[in-house]
Amino acid sequence: MPIEVLGVEHIDLTVNDIGRSRAFYDKVLGELGFRKFERDDYLNWSNALMTIAIREASGVHRDAQFDRYRVGLHHLALRARSRDDVDAFHNFLLHEKITVLDSPAEYPHYGENYYAVFFADPDGMKLEVVHHPWGYWRKVQTEGRDARARYEIKK
Numbered sequence: 806m807p808i809e810v811l812g813v814e815h816i817d818l819t820v821n822d823i824g825r826s827r828a829f830y831d832k833v834l835g836e837l838g839f840r841k842f843e844r845d846d847y848l849n850w851s852n853a854l855m856t857i858a859i860r861e862a863s864g865v866h867r868d869a870q871f872d873r874y875r876v877g878l879h880h881l882a883l884r885a886r887s888r889d890d891v892d893a894f895h896n897f898l899l900h901e902k903i904t905v906l907d908s909p910a911e912y913p914h915y916g917e918n919y920y921a922v923f924f925a926d927p928d929g930m931k932l933e934v935v936h937h938p939w940g941y942w943r944k945v946q947t948e949g950r951d952a953r954a955r956y957e958i959k960k
Contacts, residue, residue, distance in 0.1 A: 880931035
């Protein structure tokens with residue numbers, strides 16, 4: 806019997822300028838209901854399900870440009886309860902003048918009823934707020950197939 810993973814516990818992101826990123830993530834994660842916790846060596850925001858933290862890049866890694874097609878993080882997607890929440894968050898992004906990469910829309914190539922907005926942090930990391938109906942992935946796992954033609958579940 807495999808060990809069941811219940812979800813993501815935490816994600817640490819490395820940033821170029823901790824002050825600039827702190828201001829950005831305070832706004833964005835605050836709007837999404839996260840609370841900030843701060844220590845000298847660790848800055849994180851948590852909700853009941855997960856923690857997102859930032860750390861400043863060091864040494865030769867300072868001032869590196871983010872490239873989601875290099876090894877490492879491609880993007881971070883956070884699930885919203887409804888499409889209306891995605892739309893409300895998009896309005897927040899526009900009000901705060903945060904870079905919107907792709908406006909709210911359905912993205913059927915990511916799954917049936919997949920509705921998301923994509924935006925960027927100060928270092929250009931791609932972030933997403935998405936509503937995807939609850940139970941979609943459980944159904945995929947149970948049936949052993951994903952409705953998207955390009956995917957097949959291997960057992």
